Amino acid sequence: MELGYSVVAYQRRAADQLQALGVEIVRGDITDLPKLTEAAQGCDAIIHTAGKAGVWGDPAEYRKINVGGTENIIRVCRKLSIPVLVHTSSPSVVHTGGDIENGNESLPLAKHFSSAYPATKAEAEKIVLAANGDDLKTVALRPHLIWGPGDPHILPRLIKKVRGGKLSLPAPEKIIDTIFVENAAQAHVLALLELQDQARCAGKPYFITNNEPLPQGEIIQKLLSAVGVEAKIRAVPAGPASAVGAIFEMGWRLLPLSGEPPITRFAVEQLSTAHWFDTSAAARDFGYLPKISIAEGVLVLQKSGLK
Numbered sequence: 001m002e003l004g005y006s007v008v009a010y011q012r013r014a015a016d017q018l019q020a021l022g023v024e025i026v027r028g029d030i031t032d033l034p035k036l037t038e039a040a041q042g043c044d045a046i047i048h049t050a051g052k053a054g055v056w057g058d059p060a061e062y063r064k065i066n067v068g069g070t071e072n073i074i075r076v077c078r079k080l081s082i083p084v085l086v087h088t089s090s091p092s093v094v095h096t097g098g099d100i101e102n103g104n105e106s107l108p109l110a111k112h113f114s115s116a117y118p119a120t121k122a123e124a125e126k127i128v129l130a131a132n133g134d135d136l137k138t139v140a141l142r143p144h145l146i147w148g149p150g151d152p153h154i155l156p157r158l159i160k161k162v163r164g165g166k167l168s169l170p171a172p173e174k175i176i177d178t179i180f181v182e183n184a185a186q187a188h189v190l191a192l193l194e195l196q197d198q199a200r201c202a203g204k205p206y207f208i209t210n211n212e213p214l215p216q217g218e219i220i221q222k223l224l225s226a227v228g229v230e231a232k233i234r235a236v237p238a239g240p241a242s243a244v245g246a247i248f249e250m251g252w253r254l255l256p257l258s259g260e261p262p263i264t265r266f267a268v269e270q271l272s273t274a275h276w277f278d279t280s281a282a283a284r285d286f287g288y289l290p291k292i293s294i295a296e297g298v299l300v301l302q303k304s305g306l307k
Helices: 016-020 033-039 059-080 116-130 154-161 181-196 216-226 238-254 265-271 280-286 294-304
Strands: 008-011 024-027 046-048 084-088 100-103 137-143 166-169 204-208 232-235 275-277
Touching: 008 033, 024 033, 033 059, 046 059, 046 181, 059 084, 059 116, 084 116, 084 181, 116 137, 116 204, 137 181, 154 166, 154 216, 166 216, 181 204, 181 280, 181 294, 204 280, 216 232, 216 294, 238 265
Parallel strands: 008 024, 046 084, 084 137, 100 275, 137 204, 166 232
Antiparallel strands: none
């Protein structure tokens, strides 16, 4: 590759685009320790981006993948003497239900969570950072709302929520951060290189964003428009929306119903609060500054869509 590395991607799905770049693709599941160990043979570093995302699902499944899978990564690093691990965490691990404005790494991990996703991501982050030592250098990155071509999460969910050209949001005026996918990838590579050098970031978590906080209604409209979906934002009260989410969650658990509820308390919590972050620690410790602006990223998304 560009930096002289041979890259192996261990994942569940095919990846023609990566393969075209010369990446070796190994199909497998992160919970399969023997297969994971086999795939990591000969590697000098691991970037761990695998995980179960989303706002709803079986807590045991989240724990199996996000916690158990991360424990497997640590086991593989120990067994194969792989000295460097970059882990993808989430800013949701510090979200306690209120606004976060210019938040930095001094924020403590939340003690209570309204969803299995942030709860298990917080546990996984603790495992990774606790594993840092002389024989294994680790770092946890917290990218905020990754978007761009190939996005399987944020944009598809938003598109499904648009009804009759309208999208309901609890607080469209709240300021949030996002990050273009190529900037997120850049941050992971820079952190890896730093761990192999002076390792100033070892054993620490870092927020990474595009450094362009915007009202969430504005950025959502930009992203939807880039993929050909025009939506007028309609503000709805957060309190009633959260109550409705709780009712839906109860119904989904009791019946039980397939798929996920149309609204959840975790989704309302995220959509009704500000969350933007200070990334100066990432700039200081491993030189992260976003190369692609939101405006530039939107143009890339416009040309390629979600493919």
